[in-house]
Amino acid sequence: MTQAPLLETIALTKRFGGVTAIDRVDFRVDAGELRCLIGPNGAGKSTFFRCLTGQFRPTGGQVRLSGRDITGAATHAIARKGVSIKTQIPALFDGLSVAENVRLATRKAGNRMARTRKTEEILTITGLSSHASQMAGTLPHGQRQWLELGLVMAGSPALMLLDEPTAGMTRQEVARTAELVRSLAEDHTIIAVEHDLQFVQMVADAVTVFHQGQILAEGPADAVLADRRVREVYLGQPPASDRC
Amino acid sequence: MNWIRERANLLAAVAVGSALIVVIPAVAEIYVLFQLTLFLVFAILALSLAWVWGFGGILCFGQSVFFGLGGYTYAIAVINLGESTVPLVLGILLPAGLAGILGYFLFWQRISDVYLAVITLAVSLIFYYLTGASAGSDYRIGTALLGGYNGIPSVPPINVPGFPERVVVYGDLYVLTAIMLAAVYGGLRGLLATDFGRVVVAIRENEERAQLLGYDVRITKLAVFAIGGAVAGLSGVLFAAWGSYVSPNVFSMTFTAQIIVWVLVGGLGTLSGAVIGCVLVQAAMTWLGETKVADTNLVLGAAFVVLVLFARRGLIPGTRSLLAGLRSRVRSAL
Amino acid sequence: MDHALVVGLHLLHAMASLALVCIGLAVIFGMLRVINFAHGEFLMVGGYAFVLAAGAGLNLWVAMLVVAPAVVGALGFLVERFIIRHLRGDIIATILATWGLSLFLIGLAATVLGYHQQGVAPPFGTIQIGSYSIGNYTFFVIAVAVLTIVALFAWLRWSRAGLLVRGAMQNPELAAALGADTRRLRSSTFVLGSALSGLAGAVLAPLAGVLPEIGATYVVKAFITVISGGATALTGTTLAAALFGFTSQAAAFLSRPVVGEVALLIVAIVLLRLLPTGITGRYFRKAL
Numbered sequence: 001m002t003q004a005p006l007l008e009t010i011a012l013t014k015r016f017g018g019v020t021a022i023d024r025v026d027f028r029v030d031a032g033e034l035r036c037l038i039g040p041n042g043a044g045k046s047t048f049f050r051c052l053t054g055q056f057r058p059t060g061g062q063v064r065l066s067g068r069d070i071t072g073a074a075t076h077a078i079a080r081k082g083v084s085i086k087t088q089i090p091a092l093f094d095g096l097s098v099a100e101n102v103r104l105a106t107r108k109a110g111n112r113m114a115r116t117r118k119t120e121e122i123l124t125i126t127g128l129s130s131h132a133s134q135m136a137g138t139l140p141h142g143q144r145q146w147l148e149l150g151l152v153m154a155g156s157p158a159l160m161l162l163d164e165p166t167a168g169m170t171r172q173e174v175a176r177t178a179e180l181v182r183s184l185a186e187d188h189t190i191i192a193v194e195h196d197l198q199f200v201q202m203v204a205d206a207v208t209v210f211h212q213g214q215i216l217a218e219g220p221a222d223a224v225l226a227d228r229r230v231r232e233v234y235l236g237q238p239p240a241s242d243r244c
Numbered sequence: 245m246n247w248i249r250e251r252a253n254l255l256a257a258v259a260v261g262s263a264l265i266v267v268i269p270a271v272a273e274i275y276v277l278f279q280l281t282l283f284l285v286f287a288i289l290a291l292s293l294a295w296v297w298g299f300g301g302i303l304c305f306g307q308s309v310f311f312g313l314g315g316y317t318y319a320i321a322v323i324n325l326g327e328s329t330v331p332l333v334l335g336i337l338l339p340a341g342l343a344g345i346l347g348y349f350l351f352w353q354r355i356s357d358v359y360l361a362v363i364t365l366a367v368s369l370i371f372y373y374l375t376g377a378s379a380g381s382d383y384r385i386g387t388a389l390l391g392g393y394n395g396i397p398s399v400p401p402i403n404v405p406g407f408p409e410r411v412v413v414y415g416d417l418y419v420l421t422a423i424m425l426a427a428v429y430g431g432l433r434g435l436l437a438t439d440f441g442r443v444v445v446a447i448r449e450n451e452e453r454a455q456l457l458g459y460d461v462r463i464t465k466l467a468v469f470a471i472g473g474a475v476a477g478l479s480g481v482l483f484a485a486w487g488s489y490v491s492p493n494v495f496s497m498t499f500t501a502q503i504i505v506w507v508l509v510g511g512l513g514t515l516s517g518a519v520i521g522c523v524l525v526q527a528a529m530t531w532l533g534e535t536k537v538a539d540t541n542l543v544l545g546a547a548f549v550v551l552v553l554f555a556r557r558g559l560i561p562g563t564r565s566l567l568a569g570l571r572s573r574v575r576s577a578l
Numbered sequence: 579m580d581h582a583l584v585v586g587l588h589l590l591h592a593m594a595s596l597a598l599v600c601i602g603l604a605v606i607f608g609m610l611r612v613i614n615f616a617h618g619e620f621l622m623v624g625g626y627a628f629v630l631a632a633g634a635g636l637n638l639w640v641a642m643l644v645v646a647p648a649v650v651g652a653l654g655f656l657v658e659r660f661i662i663r664h665l666r667g668d669i670i671a672t673i674l675a676t677w678g679l680s681l682f683l684i685g686l687a688a689t690v691l692g693y694h695q696q697g698v699a700p701p702f703g704t705i706q707i708g709s710y711s712i713g714n715y716t717f718f719v720i721a722v723a724v725l726t727i728v729a730l731f732a733w734l735r736w737s738r739a740g741l742l743v744r745g746a747m748q749n750p751e752l753a754a755a756l757g758a759d760t761r762r763l764r765s766s767t768f769v770l771g772s773a774l775s776g777l778a779g780a781v782l783a784p785l786a787g788v789l790p791e792i793g794a795t796y797v798v799k800a801f802i803t804v805i806s807g808g809a810t811a812l813t814g815t816t817l818a819a820a821l822f823g824f825t826s827q828a829a830a831f832l833s834r835p836v837v838g839e840v841a842l843l844i845v846a847i848v849l850l851r852l853l854p855t856g857i858t859g860r861y862f863r864k865a866l
Contacts, residue, residue, distance in 0.1 A: 053456060055452070055455075055456075074455075074460075075452075075455040075456060076454075076455045076456075076458050076459055076460045076461065077460075079455065079456055079457060079458035080458040084456070084457075085456055087453075087456075091450055091452060091453040091456070092450065092453065093445070093446045093449035093450050093453065093454075094449055094450070095445065095448075095449045096442070096445060096446060096449060100442055100446075103439075103442070104442055104443065104446050104454070104457060104459075105457050107457065107458060107459070108458075112439075115439075151453075151457065155457065155458070349851060353851060357669075358613075358669075358805060359805060359850050362801055362802055362805050362846075362850070363846075363847050363850055365798060365801075365802075366798070366802055366843040366846055366847055367843075367847070369798055369839075369843055370840050370843045370844065373836050373839045373840050373843075374836075374840060376836065377834070377836040377837075496794075497794050497797070497798055498794065501615075501677055504673070504674075504677075505674065505677065508670065508673075508674045512670065538685075538689070539685035539686075539688050539689045540685065541681040541682065541684045541685030541688065542681070542682055542684075542685025542686055542688075542689055543685070544678070544681050544685075545678045545679060545680065545681030545682025545683070545684070545685055546678070546682050547678070548674055548675065548677065548678025548681070549661060549675050549678040549679055549682065551674075551678075552665070552671050552674045552675040552678065553661065553664055553665075553675070
């Protein structure tokens with residue numbers, strides 16, 4: 001018998017009134033994978049993420065984490081099971097310092113000493129050490145993104161969900177983020193929603209394309225991005241190699 | 245730099261605390277001391293709301309419920325028992341318990357701010373009507389008559405634990421209250437510095453993010469609310485002991501609004517502000533009430549409108565940013 | 579039979595007077611999201627305007643139906659212009675400022691008119707139903723409540739201004755972008771709400787009397803009712819007023835008046851627990 005995938009959704013559905021945002025999605029990610037989700041705006045990617053974290057209660061279907069059903073569990077309970085998310089617009093504790101923000105994310109690290117160590121480690125990785133005592137609310141946008149990535153990392157999650165990790169970043173920052181995400185992928189399972197196709201090609205093992213709440217295509221990055229149907233719905237026109 | 249500032253803050257707190265506890269009782273007249281005791285009792289109540297609202301982010305309009313329940317519990321228990329230790333503890337535990345039950349009711353279903361405010365206000369008024377309707381000899385608990393709108397008179401004072409005849413009144417009650425105030429202030433400060441305290445503030449800052457990091461917002465808020473209830477209960481106990489009297493007015497709309505105003509005047513999100521705001525407002529009201537220069541309501545009302553229009557964030561944060569502005573101006577001038 | 583009729587009338591009257599107490603707040607809180615803690619004092623001012631004008635020899639009906647709404651409407655205009663507008667929707671600041679205003683108005687009334695109760699005897703006399711006598715004024719209160727609500731519905735539903743108000747409630751930015759003068763709209767909505775409160779204060783004055791502190795007895799009930807009504811202010815408030823008015827009056831009949839007051843509050847709490855977004859948060863979403 002094969003091992004259960006790290007994350008699996010079975011006919012996952014979310015409706016808002018008459019609008020079906022997610023329509024019977026069957027999706028699986030194995031441990032150690034780095035998967036990118038792409039798709040036009042309104043394809044249901046963020047809604048899909050929110051169903052995974054428990055922020056939305058699915059209308060139907062199942063979410064399974066390592067084979068265990070977590071559908072409709074409370075957000076904090078799912079987070080404790082090791083699902084961590086970087087939201088589309090960085091969600092931080094603006095009135096607390098950068099170091100306090102990170103420290104709050106280290107609850108799994110153990111005792112006070114271990115938490116302090118973990119906090120310093122994360123501050124170093126994200127290059128925020130020199131801003132440790134600054135209020136998170138005063139950080140510029142790029143650094144907010146990094147801080148939130150730091151919060152996600154600090155929990156050593158089994159599954160990382162990254163919702164547009166490079167949104168609003170400069171070319172250089174994107175490249176640095178791609179590097180970071182790749183190094184994270186060595187010992188984490190990651191699902192990233194991303195619009196920046198260059199980023200996707202830099203990092204992804206496999207790509208899943210969402211369209212109108214359903215999965216349109218799935219497979220290795222190059223093959224999927226070359227698919228004609230994908231180009232039609234997503235790019236709207238023949239190949240554009242850069243941002244959309 | 246930070247380190248020095250923190251030390252300075254601590255030193256200032258200790259200085260103010262010891263002045264309150266040691267110096268004032270030595271120099272003030274007994275009548276002034278009696279009046280000051282009430283201010284400090286109210287300051288403890290103000291701290292409870294500053295904690296629940298300013299740090300826990302819970303917009304509670306019925307903090308008076310826990311205050312009043314503390315007062316009534318103490319009054320009823322001490323009249324029956326004749327010794328104040330158990331009543332004092334009960335006066336803290338019962339409100340904390342009620343806050344726990346109410347909190348379960350409020351936080352397990354996502355209820356928005358305004359609704360929570362109205363529900364807590366409604367609970368306060370329920371107590372107001374019920375205690376008000378308790379006139380007559382039918383309404384008694386043990387030997388304590390509830391007395392309707394007349395309240396419960398002749399509530400025995402607090403005594404040294406185990407010695408019912410050694411009562412704590414006037415100057416002694418002042419010292420006891422000042423110590424309690426300092427303890428509550430220090431306790432809440434300490435609590436805020438712990439990891440639990442950071443989680444509390446984190447939830448106020450961004451509830452969703454806290455959940456996504458695995459913190460159970462509901463249970464944390466429940467704890468915050470119960471702690472606030474306990475502190476308010478303590479204040480209520482001291483109030484009943486101070487005036488040897490408690491009446492339904494502690495549950496009234498006017499009183500509960502007053503608590504909110506103390507906190508807002510001092511500035512939401514500070515503990516010291518609540519204490520200062522409370523003392524200032526109460527002192528102003530007392531002075532107006534005594535001198536009859538003008539109608540208390542008239543002057544206070546106008547003052548609040550002006551305050552809101554021109555010093556929106558409350559005294560402490562306002563002064564702080566004013567000082568910071570001055571400091572940077574001085575620095576750039578040098 | 580007579581008894582049932584009288585009980586029914588009392589129930590209707592309870593619902594109607596609660597609706598009257600709430601209607602101005604429904605407009606101000608429901609449509610503008612302004613928490614006006616001085617709502618009770620607006621009613622008080624309306625009551626005084628009526629009692630004083632009538633006392634000065636003015637026609638009773640002019641005093642009640644014209645003078646009181648006009649005075650409180652003007653008060654509302656000033657309050658909106660010099661206080662509310664400058665707070666820009668900051669809820670906490672609004673609570674503090676209007677609470678201050680409430681104290682100020684109480685203090686002003688007490689300073690000028692004194693802390694004693696004033697009143698006007700209810701007009702119309704009484705009629706006899708079997709062995710019960712009931713004030714004809716009761717019918718008048720019910721009629722005024724019904725007419726006010728119907729007129730407000732009609733205005734919101736069919737007039738151009740009503741359309742604008744509804745639009746601005748839904749999406750103020752969009753309404754402004756479409757060329758509506760939202761500032762004037764907010765101001766006139768506030769004045770309308772104030773005038774309605776003035777009317778309610780005047781209509782209820784012959785039964786309740788007026789004194790500077792009477793506002794406190796109205797304000798909490800009004801807030802609880804309007805908030806329990808939920809997102810669609812008018813329908814919600816009407817339904818909530820009917821439900822709460824009925825409950826408290828029925829409970830008061832079965833037991834004592836204080837039980838009625840408590841019953842109202844308990845029903846409100848349970849209701850908000852079951853329907854955390856109010857009555858119209860779940861049902862009647864398309865209503866006004």
